[in-house]
Amino acid sequence: MSALQPVRGTHDILPDEMRRHRRVVETARDLAERYGYLEMSTPIFEFTEVFRRPLGETSDVVSKEMYSFADRGGEEITLRPEATAAVVRAFLSAGLTHDLPCKFFSHGPMFRYDRPQKGRQRQFHQINVELLGVADPLGDIEMIALGTDILAALGVLGRTQLEINTLGDLDSRHAYRDVLIAYFSDHRDKLSAESVDRLARNPLRILDSKDPGDRKVVAGAPSLSEHLNQASRDFFAAVTEGLDILGIAYRQNPRLVRGLDYYTHSIFEITTEDLGAQATVLGGGRYDGLVELLGGPPTPGVGWAAGIERLAMLMTETPPAPRPIAMVPLGAAAEGKALSIVQALRRAGLAVDLGFSGNLKKRMRRANKVGARAAIILGDDELAGNTATVRDLDSGEQELVSLDALSEHLVRFR
RNA sequence: GUGGCUGUAGCUCAGUUGGUUAGAGCACCGGUUUGUGGUACCGGGGGUCGGGGGUUCAAGUCCCCUCAGCCACCCCA
Structure with missing residues (x-):
């Protein structure tokens, strides 16, 4: 039996389900192109370094979720756990750093060695957009607008909520991180075991811990907004202003922190309550330091990824099969x-x-x-x-x- | 990676305190109609009871292990 079973966390997509996936991809591609984002694609595996460096050695993805192996030539290879780092690598490989801005749409399978659950698989699919070379908040705004447009076109926007936050620029983020580490270190004995671990790996994550004890400590923690420099504040204000102008509903969530190291300034998630614990349907943000991390010239970027399976689950209708x-x-x-x-x-x-x-x-x-x-x-x-x-x-x-x-x-x- | 729940036909499920050949609906196949589908009626095929081991005269029912799904933690898409 086991040989006839697909590998844990992987699923076959049969025609009925495939049409739902296709609807997601085609709708996204259509709208992305209307916004000027052109479709491209990257290999599903890369040298491990492509992901290890930008995502951060201590991120969950790198520390425990990557499908990595040595190929027959001894190269360290990793099945891509996310698209952004790979797209940026492609951008650098093609020498497009002087051809800005670059606007890409892509979609395809991603791989993470997680414990499977509803809405969480080891091979799953994402649609993904990246905007490279735009430092202006307009980039963040366009990115979010595109995301909400796609969800609206799929008929699922009404069941989702947009949450945004800012991590500030790299200076602000690093300064705040130091303050946080100092604060939590003082209260180390009151933190959960998991948060003690987070303190070493990713202190920002303690902020959105669900542990009641942690929450008490977090309540007294210095807030990120107080440690933003003026430039960071202005930037975020411009983003929210743009969303207001477009009439895009959002909720500011000061405790929203994303797991990957490369984010700066705006980060956002679109979540739903209809998918159990896997609430996030779309997530992304600005990553002004990423291109440099991968060896390119300083180049700002913003992007997001959305889960095709999760979007397909939210869709209420299955597109009909063609009638011959x-x-x-x-x-x-x-x-x-x-x-x-x-x-x-x-x-x-x-x-x-x-x-x-x-x-x-x-x-x-x-x-x-x-x-x-x-x-x-x-x-x-x-x-x-x-x-x-x-x-x-x-x-x-x-x-x-x-x-x-x-x-x-x-x-x-x- | 940790904890919990579940696993009977292709699908959704029933199976009484362990006790004869494991059932239903839907689906599938055939017939009523040898040039007419979707409805109706009649009939039929199909299950190593997730897998392995154990207890017992006897296991789908009890125990252990294992695999998978689901739920929570974690993390995110």
Whole structure:
């Protein structure tokens, strides 16, 4: 049995589910292109360094969730756990640092060795947008606007909430981090074991701990907003102002901190209450230091990723499967003729389903099962007059059509 | 990685204090209609009871291990 089971945390996507995924990707691509973001894609694996450096050695992703291995040539390889670092690497590889701004849309599978749960898989899929070379808050605003537009187009925006926060620029962030470490170190004995661990790895994360004891300590902690320098405050004010102008609803959440080291200034998450513990549907932020971390020139960036599975779960409707026209030949002579007619119709742009065997009844049943809109019945009677019977499977009406006019006649069923 | 719940036909589930050949609905296949589907009626196929081990005269029912899903923690998409 185990060999017939997919690997833990991976899932096959069968046609019904695939159409939902496709709807997500196509909707996102469509809107991204309208915003000027062009589709590209990167390999699903990279040298491990591409992820290790920018995400931070102490991040959860790097410390325990990466699928890493040495390939046959001894190279340290990692299945990508996220898109941003890989896209930035591609941006640098292609030498696009003087061709700014760069606006990319991409989508594809990501891999994280997590414990699976509803809405959390080891291989999952993301849509992703990145904007490189724009230091202005307008970049953050456009990014968020694109995200909410996509959710709206998918019909799920109403069940989500946008939360934003700022980490400030690198100076502010580092200064605050030091203050936090000092504060939490003083209260170390009151922290949960997990938070003591966070103190060493990622002190900011203590701020959104759910542990009641931690919360008391956090309540007295110095706040990030007090440690922002003026430039950082102005930047964030400009972002929220832009969202206000666009009428995008958001909630400022001072305790929102994201796990990856490379974020600066705005960070945001779109969450839902309909997916259990996996509340985040879309997450991202500004990463002005990332390009440098990967060896490029100082280049600002903003981006986000959204989970395709999670968005698909929020969608209330499954896009319908395409409805073909069924070819139903009767008898050996008709079958031969049907083959060439089917091919001609397909070349003319029609979706045609050819039943492979069975009598009229069986083939009609199959036609119904595949959701055919119409059936072409081709028997000896029809062949004799160089015609075919075309039956509208929704109305039940049928008529005799000349084979010469068949393609034209069938266009109505496209 | 930690803790908890669950696992019977393709799907959703029922299976009494362990006790004869493990059931239903839906789906599937066939027939009623050998040139007509979707409705109706009749019939049929299909299950190593997730896997392995143990207790017992007897295990789908009890115990242990294991795998997977789900839930919470963690983390995020």
